[in-house]
Amino acid sequence: MKPLLPALLLGLAGFATEAAELRFVEQNAPADTRLWLEQQLGVTLSDAPAYQRQGKLGHYLHYRQQLNGTPIAGLMAAVSLDEQGRPWRLYHNTRLMQAQATPCDEASRAGGDAYTATLDGTVWQFAGSEEAQPWYWQDGDTLTPAWRLLAVESQPGNNKSSHWQLFVTCDGSALLGRTLQEANTRAEAAPLAGETATVQARIFALDPRTQLQDGSLLWRHDLVLDNGAYRTVPLTVQKVDNTYLLSGPRARVVDGTAPATVPFSSSDADGFQLDHQQPAFLDINGYYHLDLAQRHVESLGYPALMGGPLAIDTDAGEQDNSLYDPFLRRLEIGRVGVPDAEDPMVIWHEFGHAVQHHILPDMGDEGDWGAIGEGFSDYLAASWRQRSPEARQFEPFMVFNWDARISGRTPRQLDDLRARYHPGFLYPAHLTINGSNGDQLWGTPLFTALRQAVEQYGDIARDEFDTLLIESHFGLGPQVRMPQLARVTVDTANRLYPDRSYGQLLEQAFRHHALLPTPIAARLADDSYLLPGEKKSLAIELTNQSGRPLTVADASLLPTKGLMGDGHWLGELNADGTARWTLPLEAASNLTCGEAVILPLQFQLTLPSPTERQTRLDLQLPIGEPLWQRAIGQGGQIKDALSNERHGLSRFTLTLPESKARIDSGFVVALDLEHSKLEQLEIWLTSPYGTRISLWNKGYASHTRLKGEFPRELVPFESLDKLHGEPLAGRWLLEINDTSAGDIGQLRNWRVAQQVGARCDKDEALPNTGIIPLEQDEGGGGTASPLLLLLALWPRLWRRSTPRR
Structure with a gap:
């Protein structure tokens, strides 16, 4: 996250976070699409679409909600039209709003200049006040007239600039809030002079581990690779004044960020055959794969989607990370550790982000877009890689096989079958949520369904699957949740390929991960x-x-x-x-x-x-009547940490009565706790046998309450399968460790339970197996009374003396 000016912090909390609505419709082509959409939603929309797209299933129009002829920040509506102009899907986050004041007018235009004058001119760049536009800023149900100012923030010591929309009061006295600008979707740089030429270039078609099928191979700065790691390919470049440049109609190597690194060029057509130890190899390899990715999307039937060449800087600062900048239309590839441009999957992954931003320039990162963006981009990189027989046989589920091996990060996988979606959480990028990496939660079902489709239909399914997943993004917008996009993806598969089972394969995969709730x-x-x-x-x-x-x-x-x-x-x-x-x-x-x-x-x-x-x-x-063993434990205060080094450890216990029952797949542990920062907590469960399971490991949460059953509703950080076969009876220990000072929490209650049998005799009443907590140990505890213990054991004693009917 980029550093924020203190004066701007107040603006980050005012934006709406209510869920957007996805609605399928059946409608004849209306005479006026915008008017029909306004009638459906009960709001007023902009006269013309803010932007529109053409996809394989039809035309997609995106409007802004407005009031008094003035747009409202963050509120939009999109309608999907088939080739006959008939609406078939709506997506919107509009709301019925009223304004107490009229929009900013020309008399107050100087308010924009008054506000910008209060900011550091070495950090902020603004367009002139004549570019300011009257908007409304939304804070809950309140609309405040505002000037929208487009600004670029460049903080000292930060190579990356941030492109903001600032919303200030009409008189310029206060900042109301800010959001990121919409993505740029059209090339602005003029094409280079000269002529197109073709050279022979040496590249990594696959990462060296995969190409050589060598799981022991790791990157080193002095690593010399066998010729088998490389491939020589024809490369389209631009020839200007007898110099060959890495530039073309789809990609262009640039020096966009520090450190200053002049893009590779050569006066010799044979000068593009380098080894990976030579820095210029990164420019060649990155350019080749970006050009290839662009060609791939064009071949799927989207020739104009990407709006011209994308820029790539393969020496983007002192960072072990890469990104796509949607405002500059530039891939920025890190060189620290493994130079990221050596790993083709990195280029394809960042290109995946570019695809999404060109379809939906206003997508933002609210809702689940963060994890969706990472999961889709992981899928696109893995889908490309799977076209090679070597990749299908070697680490097929791993993302960034070359780059992530020594970067200190755990490589992401596309076979995280434990991952389950929880509607109570939001899913930003790169975070562990509900026991799994949120990026893997979205990428895994896409990749699972792809592999099944290829097994069923052959290689033709590869292009068709890429196509339907790209098409599924059209006609959406901000605040998308994963179940919404899952529903759209299944629907898109059935509309595009009604004679294939792609929709069924996707539906099965999504349901496995709880991503597709039924109506x-x-x-x-x-x-x-x-x-x-x-x-x-x-x-x-x-x-x-x-x-x-x-x-x-x-x-x-x-x-x-x-x-x-x-x-x-x-x-x-x-x-x-x-x-x-x-x-x-x-x-x-x-x-x-x-x-x-x-x-x-x-x-x-x-x-x-x-x-x-x-x-x-x-x-x-x-x-039969289920027989349960369960115990409810008392709650209590969660001890706050004294510092980052001196943690607050709280212990809670409960006891299950003696029995011969063994833990099986029906075992559950339920928690209900509140804490102001759940991402600070570590939670462990220790069985009577002594096995310790991590239930929660500082997982991200978008709220302050953790309530549910492991593993039915919540996914434990470590699988409960480790407990299978152990005795169920005895003393259970729950430990909650607060790792950072200054935040409070409370365990309301917790319980463990398992069905241990069934009763099929109609004449005997089912014993009451409810456990009343009687004891407390440190943080709190629970156990069973002697009478209830006898009742819990009674069915077993009774079955020994009663014949089964």
Whole structure:
């Protein structure tokens, strides 16, 4: 994060963070698209689109919300039109707003100059006051008239400049807030004079580890590589006055950041065949792969998307990092450690960011865009790499096989099958969230579905998959959440390739990671079960989670082994509404007590998106009355750290009664705690056997409450599988370590639980297995009373003397 001027800090908290809405529609082509969109949303939009794009599925128009003819910062609406002009999807974050004051007018234009005069001219660069525009700044439900000033901030000691939109009061007396400028999407530099030429260049087609299939190979500054690590390729360059320059219609090597490094050129057409130890090799390799990536997107059917050549600086400062600057349209590639331009995946990854910014220049980094951007760019780099047989056989899931090996960072992977999405978190880039790297959470299902598609359809699936993932970005905007983009991606796959199973493969992959919630949710009512051979009606609780009114045309039970039933349900559900479906069932007499059978439910829904009209949900129906062992632990204050070196460690215990039960996959630990900075906490669980599991390791959270069950709702930092087979009974220890001083927290309660059996006798009441906490150890604790302990053991004693029916 770049340093901030203290005078500007107040502006960062005022921007809206409410979720945007994704809506599929069925509509004939309106006479006036903007007017129709205004009627749908109940707001006023700009007369002309702020920008528009042409994709494979049609035309995409992006409007700004406005009031009194003046745009409102951060609020937009996009409509997707097919080739006949029919709307089929809306995306917007508009709100019904009222302004207490009229917009800034010409009489107050000097207010912009008055504000800029208060800032350090060596740090800030502004356009003239004549470029200031009247806008509204939004702070919650309040709209304040403002001048929008476009500014560039260049802090001393920071090689990177930041491009801001500053919103100041009409008289220039105060800064209301700021946001990043929209991305630049068109080349501004004039083409070089001269003529196009082709030279033979030596490059890394793949990173050396992959090319040589050598897992022991690591970069060193004096590393000499075998000729097999290189490939000689034709390279299109520009010839100016008998000098060959790394410049062309798709890429251009520049010196854009410190240190000053003159881009490589040669008066000899044979001068482009260098070894990686020579600094100019980085310019050649980076240029080649950026040009190749541009050609790839053009070949997919997007010839004008990227707006001309992108710049690349392969010596971008003293940093072990690379980035894409969306305002300068420049890839800035680091040289510290492994020179990033040696790793082709780095170039393709940063190019992935460029693709997104050219489709959606106003995407920003709110919502989940941070992790989405990293995951998509990882996918694009890995998709390109997978086209090589060597890469398919060697570390196929690793991102940056060459660069990340000695950089001190853990290489990202595209096979993080443990990652699960949690709707209560936001997902910025590069952070561990809910037990996994958020970038991997988005990249893994994309890559999983790609590999399955290639296995099913062959190499043709590679281009088709890249195409549908690029097309899925069109018609969106700021504040996108992963489940929204997952729904759009599945829908796009089905629209672009209706004869392929790409949509199904993506849907399966997204659902595995909890990224694609169904429009309707269903759960068995509490304490639902069937005995073998029993006839009984069970209650199924339905919840509309589509965010809009929902019509269930039919809900039915699909045929399944061991269950008979023929119940149906239909009805209307309001947005977020609930209903109860009573379903008569009969269990087969040969079902085993204690097993769970699948209850497959199918819903026919009246929704515009074809991918949402039919939904299947599989519920787990217990056979026999479940018997649980559980204990609830007391909470308490979480000790604050005294300093960064002297941490605050809090311990809480509870005890499960003696039994022969062993821990299995049904084991859960539930936490409910609050802390002002969850990213400061380390949380461990220690079993009675002594195995210590990290549940939370300073994970990022966008709120202050951590509530849920591991591993069903929350993903532990370390898998609970390490506990499998250990005794369940005994003393459990929960440790919470606060690593930074100055913040407070409270553990409300916690519990551990596991189903340990089932009861199928109709004459015996189920023992009460609830555990009342009686003891406290250090931070707090819980245990079972002797009476409850006896009740918990009673089913086992009873089964020894009673024949099973």
